[in-house]
Amino acid sequence: MNVxxxxxxxxxxxxxGIGTVEGxxxxxxxxxxxxxxxxxxxxxxxxxxxxxxxxxxxxxxxKYRPDGFYEANGCDTYLGVSVSSIEAGPHTVTLExxxxxxxxxxxxxxxxEPFVPPFKGLESVPEKFSFMTLDDALRLRNAIDRTxxxxxxIIGAGLIGLKCCEGIYNTVTDKKGSITVVDxxxxxxxxxxxxxxxxIVKSSIESKGVTFHLGQTVxxxxxxxxxxxxxxxxxxxxxxxxxxxxxxISLVKDAGGETERGIITDKYxxxxxxxxYAAGDCVQxxxxxxxxxxxxxxxxxxxxxxxxxxxTMAGCAYAYDCAIPMNAIGFFGLHxxxxxxxxxxxxxxxxxxxxxxxxxxxxLLKGYIMIGNVARAGIxxxxxxxKIPLDSVDFGMLCKEPALMAFSQKYRAEKLGGVxx
Amino acid sequence: MKKVxxxxxxxxxxxxxxxxCAFAATGSDLMYKVLKNAVINPRIRVEExxxxxxxxxxxxxxxPLCVKGCxxxxxxxxxxxxxxxxxxxxGCYTCVLSCPYGAIMPSDSxxxxxxxxxxxxxxxxxxxxxxxxxxxxVYEER
Numbered sequence: 001m002n003v004x005x006x007x008x009x010x011x012x013x014x015x016x017g018i019g020t021v022e023g024x025x026x027x028x029x030x031x032x033x034x035x036x037x038x039x040x041x042x043x044x045x046x047x048x049x050x051x052x053x054x055x056x057x058x059x060x061x062x063k064y065r066p067d068g069f070y071e072a073n074g075c076d077t078y079l080g081v082s083v084s085s086i087e088a089g090p091h092t093v094t095l096e097x098x099x100x101x102x103x104x105x106x107x108x109x110x111x112x113e114p115f116v117p118p119f120k121g122l123e124s125v126p127e128k129f130s131f132m133t134l135d136d137a138l139r140l141r142n143a144i145d146r147t148x149x150x151x152x153x154i155i156g157a158g159l160i161g162l163k164c165c166e167g168i169y170n171t172v173t174d175k176k177g178s179i180t181v182v183d184x185x186x187x188x189x190x191x192x193x194x195x196x197x198x199x200i201v202k203s204s205i206e207s208k209g210v211t212f213h214l215g216q217t218v219x220x221x222x223x224x225x226x227x228x229x230x231x232x233x234x235x236x237x238x239x240x241x242x243x244x245x246x247x248x249i250s251l252v253k254d255a256g257g258e259t260e261r262g263i264i265t266d267k268y269x270x271x272x273x274x275x276x277y278a279a280g281d282c283v284q285x286x287x288x289x290x291x292x293x294x295x296x297x298x299x300x301x302x303x304x305x306x307x308x309x310x311x312t313m314a315g316c317a318y319a320y321d322c323a324i325p326m327n328a329i330g331f332f333g334l335h336x337x338x339x340x341x342x343x344x345x346x347x348x349x350x351x352x353x354x355x356x357x358x359x360x361x362x363x364l365l366k367g368y369i370m371i372g373n374v375a376r377a378g379i380x381x382x383x384x385x386x387k388i389p390l391d392s393v394d395f396g397m398l399c400k401e402p403a404l405m406a407f408s409q410k411y412r413a414e415k416l417g418g419v420x421x
Numbered sequence: 422m423k424k425v426x427x428x429x430x431x432x433x434x435x436x437x438x439x440x441x442c443a444f445a446a447t448g449s450d451l452m453y454k455v456l457k458n459a460v461i462n463p464r465i466r467v468e469e470x471x472x473x474x475x476x477x478x479x480x481x482x483x484x485p486l487c488v489k490g491c492x493x494x495x496x497x498x499x500x501x502x503x504x505x506x507x508x509x510x511x512g513c514y515t516c517v518l519s520c521p522y523g524a525i526m527p528s529d530s531x532x533x534x535x536x537x538x539x540x541x542x543x544x545x546x547x548x549x550x551x552x553x554x555x556x557x558x559v560y561e562e563r
Contacts, residue, residue, distance in 0.1 A: 019489075047492045051511045057493070061509050064494045300490030300515060307489065328514035337518045374514060376523025378486075386521075397470075402523055404477060405468045409429070415522065416427040416475060418563045 005102040006034040006076070008313060009093060011083050011251065012109030013037035014046055015299045016280030016306035018065055020107045021073050023310020023318075031314065033075045034101060036093070040080030041134060043069065046111075047299060049137035050167030059134070086255040088273040105275050105313040108263065109306055110248035112281040112297055116241050121221035128239040131164040140240065144168055147237050150177035153226060155218060156242030157183035158191060159329060164240055165210060166331050179210045180234060182226075186215040192327050192338045196348070197369045200355055204334045247282040247295060260284060262295050267319040269309035277313060279305035285323040289340035289366055289384055296325050322385050328374070337377040340367030340384045347399045358399060363389050376402040422501040423562050425465075425538070425547050427475050431557035432467070434474035438549035438558055439463040442478075445539050445548040462529055464536045465549045465558075476549065476558055479503060479524045479536040487516040487525055487535075495533075504537045 008024055010017045013035055021033060048062040070077050082096040092102045114130040122128070127147075129140045144150050150172055154161045165179055172179055183190075187198035188205070202212060213228060220227045226234045247262040258264040258272040262284035269277045280302035284293045301323050308320035326339035334353070344361025354372030358365060358380070365383040379402035382388070394406040404412055413419040440456060442463035449455040465478035485503050488496045495509035496516060510532035516525045517533070528534035538560075539547050550560035 299492045328518040378520035379523045382521035418426045
């Protein structure tokens with residue numbers, strides 16, 4: 001059998017995979033690269049699928065890198081191709097066609113997939129969708145388009161469920177349909193907001209006419225009918241399942257690599273398998289804001305991990321070792337930015353439509369939530385990421401607004417004046 | 422590469438840099454025609470408190486966190502200059518979350534804007550520095 005050999009094979013074509021390509025090419029301009037993806041598309045931005053449905057972008061503009069990216073970076077692409085297994089010993093991957101490719105270094109950036117709990121009667125629901133991929137979004141749009149007065153039921157009031165809600169809102173509303181959101185959690189966006197912030201966001205989305213049933217789960221589906229845990233019944237036409245996601249770890253796990261909830265890597269993104277690296281939503285990251293290993297399924301982190309792995313794979317060891325959870329998201333024009341961990345003392349401020357909470361402990365900013373006025377939030381992020389001691393800045397001033405004025409003159413001379421200290 | 426540098430010792434908080442920034446984006450030839458009574462939304466902003474003041478604009482970082490974090494691929498780096506393709510930006514604010522200097526902000530249309538060193542304007546170089554009366558903002562190689 002003719003086995004094609006590459007210096008680098010990258011499984012996955014989203015942020016972590018592209019980061020890997022760009023990391024490799026900063027060091028190694030010639031080593032052969034293969035990019036394999038089960039999706040048949042040029043790299044696209046996954047979080048933009050809700051903006052696509054909303055009409056704020058299109059399939060051309062949502063490309064994560066320009067046309068010609070693979071050619072410019074000397075990559076062979078295997079798009080619409082699934083990988084069946086990794087053979088870590090002989091350094092090969094087997095494709096579903098049975099073809100075998102050999103690698104010197106392998107990146108596994110397989111992302112995550114929807115987690116669907118075993119709902120009773122789910123198989124009886126005629127129109128049900130996840131909301132993770134471009135195909136998911138196109139199928140959902142198609143279902144809404146061919147349904148008169150579509151009643152959409154979204155299970156999950158997290159980032160994915162609520163972005164989906166926003167994405168389909170105009171179309172559903174124009175067709176005189178309705179959107180209902182159910183979540184087991186008593187609050188929306190429970191992974192990124194505290195109770196006060198969640199209440200603000202919930203009432204803002206409710207004011208658009210979206211109905212919430214929180215603290216509820218679906219005890220049974222029966223065709224186009226859902227029975228909630230409190231016994232009430234909802235009828236719907238289209239079901240979106242956005243309960244959660246789980247890291248895709250099976251390729252590495254089945255090859256004998258160390259996994260927990262996600263793939264375990266060292267700080268250079270190397271797995272326990274020789275010459276196999278992993279990055280993005282499929283791995284566990286070390287969160288420096290709380291000192292724990294956890295899943296941080298965010299795009300900027302995925303890119304940084306991929307880039308660090310690419311540099312390392314090409315021979316220039318580089319660690320991305322300042323990962324923190326962080327999200328910038330908005331619904332119906334209400335923007336929010338959150339980062340870090342919500343532990344320690346808290347400074348809160350609420351003014352009109354804006355809300356802010358800063359969490360600090362041990363002379364460090366640990367986390368923050370900003371809603372409404374999010375200007376210059378990155379200054380807070382940098383305090384967390386760079387672990388800047390709060391006694392070296394005017395924290396009282398920073399609480400009021402993020403500003404470089406609160407930093408030392410020396411810091412400013414270095415950052416703004418280019419003065420080398 | 423040449424960059425914009427700020428020395429707060431010479432800054433009088435006159436805000437001319439903000440006006441020249443806003444003006445440069447208009448392509449007009451007379452400032453009063455386009456900025457009289459206008460609320461300007463410049464990409465350089467002066468911070469001031471007491472007798473300290475200084476202007477802040479994009480540092481064109483060597484490790485540009487905004488570019489690396491951009492979810493749409495709208496921000497990119499070429500020859501050390503960070504620029505934004507506004508047609509690709511959806512206004513998600515991830516760059517606002519990422520920038521350690523608070524130097525990227527929404528434009529009037531909602532998508533993001535940042536200092537691009539006036540390279541695509543008719544002047545071709547940063548107008549904040551060119552018109553700073555005190556040399557508190559300079560554009561030079563260091």
